[in-house]
Amino acid sequence: MRTFRQLNNLTGWLVFAVAAAVYTRTVEPTASFWDCGEFIAAAYKLQVPHPPGAPLFLLIYRLFSFLALGDPQQVAYWMNIASALCSAFTVLFLFLTIVLLGRKMTGASGNPPTAAQTVGLLGAGVVGALSYAFSDSFWFSATEAEVYAMSSLFTAFVVWAALRWERLEDPNAAGRWLILIAYVMGLSIGVHLLNLVTVPALALLFYFKQYRRPTFGGGLLALAIGGCLIFGVMLGVRIVLPTVAGEFELVAVNTLGMPFGSGIGVFAVLFLAALVYGIRHSIRQRKVWLNTALLGFAFVLIGYSSYTLAVVRSNHNPPINENQPDDVLSLVYYLGLKQYPSRPLLYGPHFTAPYAGQERGAPIYVKGKDAYEVADYDRTIRYDPRHLTLLPRIYSQDRGNPDAYRQILGLPEGKKPTMADNLRFLFGHQLGHMYGRYFMWNFAGRESDAEGAGWLASL
Template sequence: MSKFNRINTLSGWLVFAIALVTYVLTVERTASFWDCGEFIACSYKLQVPHPPGAPLFLLIGRLFSMLAMGDVTQVAYWINMVSVVSSAFTILFLFWSITLLARKILGKQDDELSMGEIIAVVGSGLVGSLAYTYSDSFWFSAVEAEVYGLSSFFTAIVIWAVLKWERIEDDAAANRWLIFTFYLVGLSIGVHLLNLVTLPALALVYYFKKYKPTLWGGIAAFVGGLVVLVIINSGVIVWLPSIAGKFEIFFVNTLGTPYSVGIVVFLLLFVGTLIWGIRYTAKKENEIWNVALLSFTFVLVGYASYFLVLVRSNFNPPINENDPSDVISYVSYLKREQYGSRPLLFGPVFTARPINSERGEPIYRKSNGRYVIADYRPEYVYEKNQQMLFPRVHSNQGNHPQLYRDKLNLAEGQKP
C-alpha cells in the first residue's frame, strides 16, 4: 500500500469517527415529529407505513431495535441510530469520493503523488466531508429515524463505487464494480428514490471512460442516463408490478384461475426471459448487453426488499396503511395513488377550475373469486388557457393559493 493510500484510508476513518461521535452525542432519545414515530413503530414490528414504504429501512431498523434488549423505552433510540451510523458512513464515502476526484484532477497515480499533493488531496476531502457533516439539513436528518440519512449513504456509496470503477483498467474487474453499483441502486429504492438522480451523472462517468468525449456525445450520454432513470423509476418500480397486475386480472377474470396464478405465470415468464437473455449474451460474448442485463437483474434483486410490504400486509398488522395485501392494491401502493397526481410538464395553474370530469383507470377489488371494478379514477379536464408548461404554481390546497399570490404579486382573481 502506497503512502497516499495509507493516509487516505486513515483520514477517511478519522472523518467517519468525527461524524459518528457528533451524531451519537446529538441523537434524538425518543421520537421526533413528522414521520419518525411512524417509522419507529413500523420498524419495531415490521408494519406497513405510508406509501411507497421504505422496506429496507424498516428491516435495518428492526435489526437495530433488537439492541434495545427488550427494553421498549430504548427502541426509539436504537432505531434513530440507523440514521446516525448510515450518516457517518455517508461522510466516509463522501471523503473518499472527493479524494478520488482530486486525484483525477491531478492526473497522477497514487505512488506518484508528492507530500504536498497528498496534503492537498486529503485536505480537500477533509474540508468537503466535514463541511457536509455539520451542514444543518444533513445533521438534522442524521439524528432521527427518517429515511434521508440511509438514503444519503446509498447515494454516497454509489458515487464512490462508480468512481472506483472508473479507475480500474481490467474489464472483468471493472464490470463487477459496475454491477455492484446497480445492486446498490436497487437496494436504495427500498429506502428512498433520491439515489436515482445519480444515474445521469453515472452515465457521464461511463461515457468519459469508454469513449472519446464530444459535446453531442456528452449530451447523448446524459440523455441515456435519463432513460435509465425512467426505466428504473417507471419500469421497475411501477410498470413491472402493473403488468403483473394485468396478468393477474386476466387469469382470474378471463381464465377463471384462483388468485395469484397470474402473478406466478408472469414471474416465471419474466425471470425465464431474463435468464435466457443473460445466457444468450454471454454465449455470444456480447459484453455490453450482458453487463446491462446483469445490472438490471441486480437492480431487481435489490428492489426485492419490497416483497416485505406484501408479506407483512397479509399478516394484517396494526399499522397497515392502504392494506397492500394483493397485487392490485400493492400496485396502487407503489404508485402512491392516494396522493393524487401533480402536473410536471404541462397542466393547470392554481386558479384553474375543472370544466369536466372523465372516467379514468378502473379501481379493482376482490369479490367472490374475481376482481371487480369498484370505481374509476376521475380525470379532470381544464380549459387550455388555464394550463401552462411546467406549472410550478399548481396547488389549490390550504393556503397555497395565497402564498402564490404573495410571491407573484397577484391580485385576487388575477391569473398567473
C-alpha cells in the first residue's frame, strides 16, 4: 500500500509538472480579450469589477502582481502565470480523482493494488488528466487571467476531497473533511459560482455512503436535495442574508433614526448569537450531524466573507467601482446582478413581441445625508401576452439579434416565429452549433481558428 501511495503521489506531481510547464510556456504575455483586462486592472489595485465580482480571485491575483517587482508592464504576465498554476493543480487533483474512482471500481479500495492494477490505475489517471489538460477550452483558460482557472481548481479539489471523505470510516475525521469541503465551497463563491454544480454529486456520495442499500427513489431524492442546496447557497447565503441585513439597516436608519451601519451591527449580533447557540446546543445534545451541518454552514459564511472586500474598496472610490457597493443595500443590488436584464428561461416573449409597458418593482436605495433615499425603482418590461411562449429561445430584441434569428432560421421579414422555429433554434443552433460543436473541439478537433469553424475528427 505504501509503495502504491508513493507511486501515486509521484505520478500526480509529474502530471502537474507537465501541465505547469506547458501552460507557463504558452501563457499570454499580456492582457487577452474580454474580461481579462478588467480583472487584471481590478486585481492590481483591488478595485470593484462587474457584478457579482470575484473578491477572493482579486486578492490572490494581487499577490501574484507583486512578482512583477514594480514593473507595471509585467503585472498581466504574472497574473496569467497564476492561472497557469491554478490549472496545473486542477490537472493534479483530476489525476488523483481518477485514481480514487478507479480503485473504487476495481474493488482495490481497501486492499493494496496488484502490479497490473497499479499500472492500469496510474495509466488511466495520466491519460484522463492529460486529455483534460490539453483540451481546447481548458488550455485556453489556463493561459489568461480569468476566474475560470481558479474556479476549476476549487471544483477539482472539492470533488477529490469528497471522494477522500467517502473512504473514511472514522466519523470524527469524516466530519472534519465535510467542514473543509464546506469552507472551500464558501471560498469558491468569491471566485465563481461554478463550484456549486458539484453539490448534487456530493449529495449522491453522501447517500451511497450512509445507506448501504440504496434505491432509485433514494438517489432521486438525494439529487433533489442537492439541487435545493445549490439554490440555498446561491439565494440564501448570497442574496437572502444580505437582503435581511439590509432590511435591518433600513429600519434602524430610516425609521429609528440611528446612524448608518447600526442595523448591520444588530443583525450581525443576532445572527451570530443564533448560530453559536445552535452549535453549542448540538454539542450538548450530542447531535453529530446537526453539529456538522451548522459548522459547515458557518465555514461557508467564513469563506463567503471575502465579499467584504467589495464594500471596503468601494468606500475608497477606486477608478473601477461598478455599482459602487459601498453599503449593504448597494451590495445586495451588486450581488443580485440587478444591472443585467433578466432572461426568460422558461416562459417569455418571442423577439417579435410588441412592447406593452413597464411594471415598477422594488425601490433602489442610495445613501443620503442622514438616511437612505429612493433613487429609482426596478423595472419589468411587459409584452403582448399573445406573443408569449414556453422555452423562449429567440427572445432578444437587442440591435442585430432579430436579423440574426431570421438569417439562422430562414424566417421572412414580418413573420411571427412558431414553436417549431423556437425548437429548431434550440436544437440546431444552441445545442448543436454552440454546444455540440464546441464540445467536439475539445475531444475531436477543429477545422481552423476562423470564427464559426466546425469540428473535425481525425478518423
